[in-house]
Amino acid sequence: MSGKLNIIGFDADDTLWHNERFFRLTQDHFTSLLADFAEAEHLHERLLAAEKRNIQHYGYGVKGFTLSMIETALEVTEDRVPARVIRELIEAGQEMLKSPIELLPHAQHAVEAVSTTHRVVLITKGDLLDQERKLAQSGLGDFFDGVEIVSEKTPEVYAEIFSRHAEGADSALMVGNSMRSDVVPVVQAGGWGVYVPHGLVWEIEHAPAPDTSARYREIPDLGSLPKLVQDIEGS
Numbered sequence: 001m002s003g004k005l006n007i008i009g010f011d012a013d014d015t016l017w018h019n020e021r022f023f024r025l026t027q028d029h030f031t032s033l034l035a036d037f038a039e040a041e042h043l044h045e046r047l048l049a050a051e052k053r054n055i056q057h058y059g060y061g062v063k064g065f066t067l068s069m070i071e072t073a074l075e076v077t078e079d080r081v082p083a084r085v086i087r088e089l090i091e092a093g094q095e096m097l098k099s100p101i102e103l104l105p106h107a108q109h110a111v112e113a114v115s116t117t118h119r120v121v122l123i124t125k126g127d128l129l130d131q132e133r134k135l136a137q138s139g140l141g142d143f144f145d146g147v148e149i150v151s152e153k154t155p156e157v158y159a160e161i162f163s164r165h166a167e168g169a170d171s172a173l174m175v176g177n178s179m180r181s182d183v184v185p186v187v188q189a190g191g192w193g194v195y196v197p198h199g200l201v202w203e204i205e206h207a208p209a210p211d212t213s214a215r216y217r218e219i220p221d222l223g224s225l226p227k228l229v230q231d232i233e234g235s
Contacts, residue, residue: 004171004232004233005118005171005172005173005192005229005232006118006166006167006171006172007118007119007120007121007165007166007167007173008118008119008120008121008172008173008174008175008229009120009121009122009123009162009172009174009175010121010123010144010174010175010176011123011124011174011175011176011177011178011181012122012124012126012131012134012135013124013126013134014104014177014178014201015104015107015175015176015177015182015196015222016104016111016138016140016222017101017102017103017107017134017138018101018102018104020198020201020202022096023065023096023202026065026069026092026093026095026096027044027047027069029088029092030043030047030069030073030089030092031043031044033073033085033088033089034073034076034077034085037076037077038076042076043076046072046075046076047069048203048204050068050069050071050075051064051065051068051204052204054067054068055204059126059151060125060126060151061125061126061130061131062093062096062097062126062130063093063130064127065093066089066090066092066093066096069089069092069093070086070089073085073086073089097130097133100137101137101138103138103140104198104221104222105221105222105223106221106223106225107140107222108139108140109222109223110175110222110223110225110226111140111143112143113225113226114225114226115143115144115145117229118229119165119166120143120144120145121144121146121147121148121161121165122135122140122144122146122147122148123148123150123153123158123161123174124147124148124149124150125149125150125151125152125153125181126149128149131149132149135147145165146165148161153181153182153185154185155185155186155188155189156189157185158172158185158189158191159189159190162189162191168190169186169190169191170190171191172186172191173186173191173192173193173229174186174191174192174194175194175196175222175225177195177197177198177201178201178202178205179195179206179207179208179209180205180206181205182195183195183207183209183210183216184207184208184210187210187213187216188210190215191215192215192216192217192232193210193213193215193216193217194217194218194228195209195216195217195218195219196218196219196220196221196222196225197218197220217232
């Protein structure tokens with residue numbers, strides 16, 4: 001076990017496997033279904049507003065997204081949306097819950113490599129059943145010492161998780177594609193935050209990088225993670 005880092009956390013969606021692209025495809029379908037009622041840009045803005053509003057009620061994930069689409073459809077049509085459109089939106093959400101798991105490049109190698117030297121935990125937001133399904137289908141489950149599916153990622157949440165699974169945030173590192181959820185709050189908690197860019201990022205997950213922190217790092221992909229861990233521990 002390392003003296004400097006004793007636990008490494010991984011985000012799941014769009015860090016280990018593709019996810020956001022399924023939301024984008026469904027959103028495109030949503031805008032096509034409502035094209036007679038509003039322009040695509042307006043529908044996108046209204047849907048995003050509904051998602052932000054509904055996080056406190058439904059949390060993150062496909063189910064909340066589906067309910068937000070239905071709510072937006074009702075709003076923009078002033079309750080005149082055809083029943084067949086509501087049915088198609090429900091079916092689209094159901095299809096998302098069956099979407100195949102495709103690992104991102106280097107995901108398995110990175111998780112497997114660091115799991116031989118450190119405790120490894122998956123920390124993700126979203127629907128419990130859906131996230132459990134994804135992990136089971138990913139083939140990565142056996143590498144993790146713990147799985148945490150949380151309603152929100154805050155400095156307090158990370159501090160509690162890393163204290164329970166290891167020796168606290170000071171000796172923890174978190175890897176993810178969301179600056180807002182995976183990097184900034186970990187750095188604020190006293191840990192290392194490693195940003196792995198992904199081409200598609202949900203607007204809600206944008207945040208400024210903690211560039212002034214000595215515990216912030218960015219890598220091009222997960223293939224660079226094992227060496228980064230070695231570099232941090234050798235510094």
